[in-house]
Amino acid sequence: MLFAQGGSIKGLVFDQQTKRPIAYASVSVLKAADSTVVAGSLTKASGAFAFSGLTPGNYVLRVAFLGYHTKMTGTLNLTGNGQIEAGTILLSLSETALDQVQVTGRHADALNKIDKQTYRADQFESARGGTAIDVLKNLPSVTINGEGEISMRGSAGFLVLVNGKPVLTDAQTVLSQLPANSLQNIELITAPSAKYDPDGKAGIINITTKKGADDGFTMTANAQAGLPSTGDHGNQEQPKRFGGDLTLNYRKGKWDLSAGGNYLRADVAGYREGDVYTLNFLNNTITRFPSNGERSFDKYNYAGRFSASYKADARNTFSAGLFLGHRFQSRLADILYTNSTADLTTQAVQKSITYFNSNLQTKEGGFSLGSLDYTHTFANKSTLTASALYEHANLYGNSKNRNLQYPNTADTIQYVLNPYKNPINGYRLRLDYATAIGTGKLESGYQFRYDTQDGQFDYFVTPAVSQPDAARFRGSARAKNQINSFYTQYSGRESKLEYTAGLRYEYAARTVNLSYDPTPHQLKLSNLFPSANLLYTFKEGWQAKAGYSRRVQRTTNFELNPIPEREHSETLEQGDPDLLPEFVDLAELGLVRTFSKGSFFSTLYYQNIQNPIQRVNSVYADTILNRVFTNADRARSFGLEAGTNLQPASWWSLYLGGNIYNYKINGSLNILGVTSYVSNANWVYSINVNTNFRLGPAWNLQGNVNYLSRRPTAQGEDSRFLVPNASLRKSFMNGRFAATLQWQNIDLGMKRSNRQRITTWGNDFYTTTNYIYETDVVMLNLSFNLNKLRGKMKLPASEFGDKEF
Structure with a gap:
């Protein structure tokens, strides 16, 4: 009964x-x-x-x-x-929504709450058929540069949640495996409370995926295919672009079951132009090695997802999730080098050589994740939740460098092979309790995290050469991370004031064992992470908010691995096993305004960063640069972000977001035992615009622009980056079926879109590289919905493996 x-x-x-x-x-x-x-x-x-x-x-x-x-x-x-x-x-x-509901029938595209901004994912038509990255790049404080690096308020470090579950991994990798069509909402949590993991110096991005909302069976399916761009830069092969995804849901009685799968092939054609010189003061020489040639990517991923929720009774709920996926990426760089060495004083050329470097870097990984959750609700409505997650990631790949004679490329000068295997195992256990106290809620919990990575790296050179430090180019690097944490926080509301305050304690231990070093590299840290948020409604339609949160940006095992990899002819990449994590203080003040035709928000923010991790260059040999990770002393950033959603007319909606900040980094850099001082600062801004025109009951035209200005780095600067897109959507069968024609990376021969120059310099080197990618790409996306999909599909999310991909 x-x-x-x-x-x-x-x-x-x-x-x-x-x-x-x-x-x-x-x-x-x-x-x-x-x-x-x-x-x-x-x-x-x-x-x-x-x-x-x-x-x-x-x-x-x-x-x-x-x-x-x-x-x-x-x-x-x-x-x-x-x-x-x-x-x-x-x-x-309500009066504020009456016109929109009666005329357009649209849901709110953005909402502001005490600790976050929420954006509806399907408002960005240009992202259909793509991945979560294609949605994220439209948000006001999010930018993506030419290398695909995602930044939030100018920082590449942030924590990713999928349906509230942490993903302590590289954001670019995990988000590239989530189809855009499966996303419901994106939440930007810029001053997270103590109940969240403190990972991510810029805050948290929470992805909410779709599932069925009605009892019975629901389904959504999408397929896409694309044509080659108008300019392929003379690459060896045409890029392949096609994919599809399917999500099924069944709800009945106490059961809620969801399953999905996707495949995406998303190759990228490209070209690079580089110019480098190094100075050898001992020999009084300057060596120049300008280069140009193909730089293209073959990329595909596929995955299967399943989740189940069982509500045994009003007080006991069980849920489980499973994710099985595979990701592949190969980067081909066929580069022509023209090397010359000259006298530094007279500039007289002493020797020169032209050669062709064919470089193929392959990364591949299989991911297996499983999660189990149980929630019990007591008679007084307090809740106890126990969660467990396990992950195994089998990561492997290699770099193949072939230096060839030119123009007779059949003759090999040198062949360097760097194969590796890097499997990861990790798990997380968590216990949370929440109860009502007074007019608010008290939440407390404990979490245990553990992961290990066993990297095996090799190095082969043909023909063999005399290299005194060759032994350090091969071996093993085993890393272990263990974290215990406790938190408590209280949240409530008093009249017009909403508030949250909490404290998190964490003990973290890290060990790196290297095959050529008998002494383990250990780091043990004990830290407190306080947080507080306020939201005050001082007038109808007006709200003010303030927030503070202490965060940590942890080191990845890739950044800790000191065994060099010959990424390509001119670069060696390696990490530092004694690298320190970054600690960050975040503070913000904001204003939110809602009105009849939309909403507006603005937020002033400040970030104080201790031990900022930098990827810097130094000279290894006259024609080879070391690219290494190291800590600077301190960095700080302050800025203003703002966004607005407008409905100027029943047939026209406009979204505009922007971020401007001043970033400064200074202090000593330890680059492979050599100390140098850095001090660099500049203003950076980004603009994201998305506008939609309703041409008829079943037609929509949309355009969007993502722009990132030039920005300073520890040793130089990155140039501006521009990406415009447009799409035309036609729906059929009362909205159950839709076709979307997308025009991506619009350039029209102006040579300004989808390209970025990266420049760094030091006392004894200068390097600049212009990365040029495809423009004017046309895609067709087809989607079909049987009933509507909403809410959260509770899937496990990668905790450890993706960040090392």
């Missing part, structure tokens, strides 16, 4: 004007005396809601839905095991 124990309240929620049911409206049961929330639920497709197991007392119902006025019922007196029929509750459209 549904209402076997305790009292119950049930009813319906309908639209006052149309008299139709409202699905997914939020219904809360509040104590009449102090407005404490004792239960909450969403209405079904029929508009129905029901609460059971309630203790006797006086209650009121609060009913809310986006675009409608929130409604409070009168006092409901519940006695014993009685049942109360609340009847039909009618919601009226």
Whole structure:
């Protein structure tokens, strides 16, 4: 029997004007005396809601839905095991949303809350058929440069959550495996509270994926294919671009099952132009080696996902998730070098050579992840949640460098092979408890994290050469990370003020064992991570907020690995096993304004960074640069981000976001035992624009532009980066089927889009490289939906493996 124990309240929620049911409206049961929330639920497709197991007392119902006025019922007196029929509750459209709901039927594209900004993923038509990265790059404080590096408020370090589960891995890798079509919302948490992991110096990006919302069976399917760009830079082969994804969901009774799969082939054609010189003061020479040639990528990934949720009863819920995936990437750089060595004083050329370097770098990985969660709700509505996650990642690859005679490329001067295997195992255990205290909620928890990586690296040179330090180019690097953490935080609301304050304690131990070093490289840290957030509504439509959070940017095993890899002819890459993590203080002040035609927000922020990790260059040999990771002393950043969503007309919507900040880095750099001083500062800004024109009941035209200005680095600067896109969408069958034609990386022969120059310099070197990628790419995306997909598909997310890819 549904209402076997305790009292119950049930009813319906309908639209006052149309008299139709409202699905997914939020219904809360509040104590009449102090407005404490004792239960909450969403209405079904029929508009129905029901609460059971309630203790006797006086209650009121609060009913809310986006675009409608929130409604409070009168006092409901519940006695014993009685049942109360609340009847039909009618919601009226709010004035601010009336025009949008009646004319366009669109949901809000962006929302601002106490600690985050939330953006609806499907508002960005140009991302359809792509990945989560294609959605993210449109957000106001997010940028992506020519190398695909994602930054949030100018920082490449941030924590990724998928449906609230942490992904302590390289964001670019994990987000490239999430199809854009499976995303529901993107949340930017810029001043995270203590209940979140402190990882990520810029904050947190939470990805919410879709699942079924109605009882029964739901499905969505997408397919895409693309034509070659108008200019392929004379690459050896045409890039391949095609893919598809499928998501299925079944909900019935106590079960909620979701399954999905995707395949994406997304090759990138490209070209690079480079210029380098090194100075040898001992020999009084300057060596120049300008270069140009192909730089293209073959990329594909495929994955299967499954999740299950079982609600045994009102107080016990179990959920499990499984992810199996594979990712492949090969980068071909066929570069022609013209080397010359001259006298530094007279500039007289002493020797010169022209040769061809064919470099193929391959990365590959299989990922297996599983998660299990259990939540128990006590009689007083407090909750206890236990979670476990396990991951295995089998990572491997190689770099092949062939230096060939030119123009007779059949003759090999030297062949260098760097193969490696780098498997990872890791798990996470977590226990969280939440209970109501006073008018707020107290949350506390414990978490244990553990991961190991066993890297095996080799180095072969043909023909063999005399290299005194050759032994350090091969061997093993085994890393182990172990973290214990505790947190507690309290959140609540007093009249117009909403607040959260908490503290997290963490003990972390890291060990790196190297085959050629008998002494382990160990680091043990004990730290506190406080946080606080305030949101004050001082006038209807006006809110002010403030936040503070202490964060940590942990080192990856790639950054810790000191065994050099010959990335290509002119570069060696290696890490530092004694690299320190970055510690960051984040502070922000913001203002939020909502009005009848949209919303606007602006936020002033400040970041103080201790031990900023830098990737810097030094000279290894006259024609080879070392690229190494090291710590600087300190960096700081302060800036302003702002965004607005406007509906100037029923047929036109506009989203505009921007970020401007000043970044400064200074202090000593230890580059392979040589100390140098760096001091670099400059202003950086980015602009993201997305505009949509509703041409008819089934036609939409959209354009968007992503622009990143030039920005300083520890030893130089990166140039500006521009990417414009456009799309035309036609829907059929009452919206169940849609076709989207996309025009990506628009350039029209102007040679300004999708290209970026990276420049660094030091006392004894200068290097600049212009990376030029495809422009004017045309894609076609087809999508089909059987019923609607909403909400969260609770899948496990990579904790450890992706960051080493």
